[in-house]
Amino acid sequence: MYEIQDWQHVFKLDPAKEISDIDLERICESGTDAIFIGGSDNVTMENVLDLMSRVRRYPVPCVLEISNIESAIPGFDHYLIPSVLNSDNVHFHNGMLHEAIKQMGHMMDYDLFTMEGYVVLNPESKVAKLTRSNTDLNHDDIAAYADMIEQLYGLKAMYIEYSGTYGDVSMVKAAKERLIQTRLIYGGGIDSLQKAREMFEVADTIVVGNVIYTDIKSALQTVKVRG
Ligand code: 1GP
Numbered sequence: 115m116y117e118i119q120d121w122q123h124v125f126k127l128d129p130a131k132e133i134s135d136i137d138l139e140r141i142c143e144s145g146t147d148a149i150f151i152g153g154s155d156n157v158t159m160e161n162v163l164d165l166m167s168r169v170r171r172y173p174v175p176c177v178l179e180i181s182n183i184e185s186a187i188p189g190f191d192h193y194l195i196p197s198v199l200n201s202d203n204v205h206f207h208n209g210m211l212h213e214a215i216k217q218m219g220h221m222m223d224y225d226l227f228t229m230e231g232y233v234v235l236n237p238e239s240k241v242a243k244l245t246r247s248n249t250d251l252n253h254d255d256i257a258a259y260a261d262m263i264e265q266l267y268g269l270k271a272m273y274i275e276y277s278g279t280y281g282d283v284s285m286v287k288a289a290k291e292r293l294i295q296t297r298l299i300y301g302g303g304i305d306s307l308q309k310a311r312e313m314f315e316v317a318d319t320i321v322v323g324n325v326i327y328t329d330i331k332s333a334l335q336t337v338k339v340r341g
Contacts, residue, residue: 157182186218264293
């Protein structure tokens with residue numbers, strides 16, 4: 115069983131981006147807790163399958179963060195389903211999920227799936243534009259989303275997504291203060307050990323993405339946050 119409670123540090127690989135075998139080996143053998151595979155655009159069955167089979171050579175949990183139905187393929191250790199709560203488009207709350215269950219529910223092992231209550235906060239990110247997220251939120255807004263996710267939806271994970279930029283620590287704190295059992299996952303702009311440490315002081319899990327492709331050495335340094 116792969117439990118999100120066990121994950122402190124995660125690398126997120128984008129199937130639409132190139133990564134050499136040597137860099138992939140460094141990432142997979144870095145001591146990180148899991149590899150997430152996910153992205154906002156150009157995510158296809160082919161590139162997800164290709165990346166999954168390459169990551170599979172290493173004994174690290176391989177997790178698909180589902181971006182679209184087409185690329186939701188079997189073979190992963192775990193699946194994360196983002197529900198973007200500050201999107202104005204119901205498709206990104208539950209529409210895609212409803213369609214997926216209609217098509218594939220009969221063969222889904224629900225124990226392998228975890229829903230993430232997503233809140234997207236970088237207005238310039240692809241994910242914010244794609245999902246038409248309202249990123250103009252204050253501390254009360256994010257705290258209310260945290261309560262909604264844990265107290266009402268009862269989700270195991272809240273994901274604060276600043277993809278592409280380093281986030282406002284005080285916003286992450288405002289969410290964390292409301293959460294009791296729900297795990298707080300933070301991703302966005304972590305490109306150094308110092309930033310990794312700062313966010314990991316607040317969040318339960320940190321996700322490191324883009325810097326893998328721009329500065330692999332700094333990416334590898336971030337794993338040191340793990341206890
Ligand atoms: C993206 O949250 C992840 O979904 C990580 O963000 O790519 O900015 O590291 P970065």
